[in-house]
Amino acid sequence: MFRFTSSRLLRPALALTATVTTAGLVHRTASKPQSQRNSFNDALWNTTIHPLPAASEASQFSEPSADRAGLEIPEFPSFKASEVRSHDGKKGDRSVWVGYGRGVYDVTEFAASHPGGDQILRAAGGPLEPHWRLYAQHNAEWVLEILEELRIGNLMPDEEWIQEAEDINEEAGPYAEEPIRSPKLIVQGEAPFNAEPELKLLVHDQLTPNDLFYVRNHMPVPVIHPEEYRLEVVDTNGKMLVSLSLEDLKKLPKHVVAATIQCAGNRRNELDAVKKVKGGRWEGGAISNAEWGGARLADVLALSPSSAKTIEISEAHHLCFEGLDTDPGTGAVYAASIPVDVLHRVPDVLLAYEMNGETLPRDHGYPVRAVVPGIVGARCVKWLGRVVLSKEESTSHWQRQDYRSFSPGVDWDTVDFTKAPSIQEMPVVSSICDHSLDGEKKTISMSGYAWSGDGKGIIRVDVSADGGKTWQEAALRKKGSQKRNETYDWTLWDATIKAPANGKTELVCKAVDSAYNTQPERAESIWNLRGLLNNAWHRVDVDKV
Template sequence: MPGLRAPSDYKQEPPRHPALAINSKEPFNAEPHRSALVSSYVTPVEFFYKRNHGPIPIVDDVNKYSVSFTGLIDNQKELYMKDIWNLPKYTVTATLQCAGNRRTAMSKSQKVRGVGWDISAIGNAVWSGAKLADVLELIGIPKYSNVTSRGGKHVEFVSIDKCKEENGGPYKASIPLSQATNPEADVLLAYEMNGETLNRDHGYPLRVIVPGVIGARSVKWLDSINIIANECQGFFMQKDYKMFPPSVNWDNINWSSRRPQMDFPVQCAICSLEDVNMVKPGKITIKGYAVSGGGRGIERVDVSVDGGKTWVEASRSQKSGMLYISDDESSDKWAWVLFETEADISQATEIIAKAVDIAGNVQPENVEVIWNLRGILNTSWHRVHVRVGHSNL
């Protein structure tokens, strides 16, 4: 593609923050320390998790870069960045979460395959760009469309990014046309993150943001957008990121029996404490994040400091100085909340957090009941252990 190319090696990777925990160097997959996530409501770009499948694409000339629109539409079209920039600019605060977030904890129950993420394959950012509904209208697809005149029902996003899982082909994913053409779904073709031009790691010059859905569908480094009759048949839609029951293993798996995962379930994690902590007796502060997919707000976060015998409700917040109400227009419905509570600790204990969303969905108590061979969607109660010591720490 003019202006944008995918290198064949890792010699021209962008610089990254040295504090990131690297889970894979080539391709680069890394997450921040968990404490960084609760330092601010909006995650700084340098501490936003990096999820890649190959070398980072390079933009040679942003003015020559374009996205081609093909498939079941009346007229094939090519849009340049100036065409995208000329559309109304929208800003959406949305949390992206890798479906494999907290995979490491799931693997302790039974071995799984995938990048070994701790609890920080998640971040909350302010994304700016054109609404996909406006872009599709520009190429002749009206808002709130379920099907095009030629039978298109899905919108496929194809990256310039090449990956081994596609046998050297491009990364791709799709969402239903009804979601893509609905302005209230807030799907963006984003060119800014936290008020700045996207950096290379996060999709420069143009990426998709699909709020409330697992990060795998928010395709970076867009090459083309195709209107298709059925779901994308790419590897990451058909042979990955599907939720299987604990009874399924690599010998009896039937990929076609499950739908591609879209919305992520209700999730929370404690970020102010490690998995095992030594503290002085007295008050400690417990902080973390909670989020649910599909735009469902967080109704409450329950915290236990005695291994689940008793619970207290933590405070929830989003924007500084504003009261968070889970289903109010003033709240960012696609974004996480940060929770906080204090506890008096006098002896060794297990601290647990669990969240409930506005639909009444709650996290499962144990990881074993949701274990799956790919280690995705570990939304079990988050647990950390505290030991009490009297020496200087």
């Protein structure tokens, strides 16, 4: 089969040439339409896949494949653009069809479980291309595979449709003012930007350098002028309680807390290897550690009028954080929430404006981000603009239909997001970040990180050089400095272990936290459809010892 790749976006047309020969396929490219244009789908609109006569070869394309996304497939019926437009979710049976290249797809049932919520309905009855340019994560192979599963036909050529699919101002895109990033980051997504450092860079120091701290953005990085910034606190009735400038915030007592922040999808690739999951790619570097400086959220809430403190705040069950980053398609802001009892247990919930003693970088929430020690990174909202005291958790997509985990037996055709609570505290996890062989001493040196949420420290890390048959305890770099239920930053560890006699082995690590929670042995037992909370034993294959 063939793959479509591009330096900007994964588009079928950008990779097709006048003639392409691939295993199991013969297809042709005809001349362009009369209007000459630099179209991303010129070739796409004029390409047809014809299965070869041999059934054994043709049959390999009988199942949905990312390689066929957006191409004309002869075994499917053809629809006029007007037919697709009539299925816009507003008429008759409320069915929703969309087009991508030459393909027509029925997304009616899929819309309810779409990872991006109801934003998919913005493309109802029209082309996906203008919307997917705003969200480059859709150009992943797994997304195209899902799309092909929903194919119902081919789209007949239509000049007006093609123009709509191409209609976008490339120069004034929503990601035009992104910050400069370190070339040492491994980019997992361009727009929005997601990246992680190489694992071995994480164990050099207890604090992760700002430029190597993993980046997880959901939307474009906003441009915020400090002199115009305001932080608002709103009560359960929508009444403004507090409005602070950045300078006002800095006048409050400054607190510093060392805290690790981890993406719920860290090590997702290991779950994807068990069975395909839906979500951005992450190795083991979507976790980092920093010292955060700022005002305590409790101190900001204390500025509220006394009547509000005794009534509205006491009625609140959740603290909702709203960012200033906005969806380029809908204008919606990123939002998430934590239960109010977290604030009672963790006094150092910060409204941080410093990171490792420096001004908070743009990628990490400048000028202010919420830092909730021990809680999943998705709740540590960046570019914080508003705190809402609420009787219910945030109604945002990221709170209600994302960042929840399910049984390995639940898949997208059976999932019900109301049946699982939102992820808050994180489970104990560890990873091998670096290893080396001393051939003369016949030993293997390893180093890595271990961390547990909710303030639980790490009391032990076990390592193995034979796949878990025998174990040895690693040396913790800060064993004596962990306060019970108040240890929010990670523990780095080192170990030197005897190398096995044979030439190939599997290195393994697992951590134990202060509540004696430990990691599950296999990723298979904790697989979930979004690929979240992977804290299985971390394994590294070593070919030559």
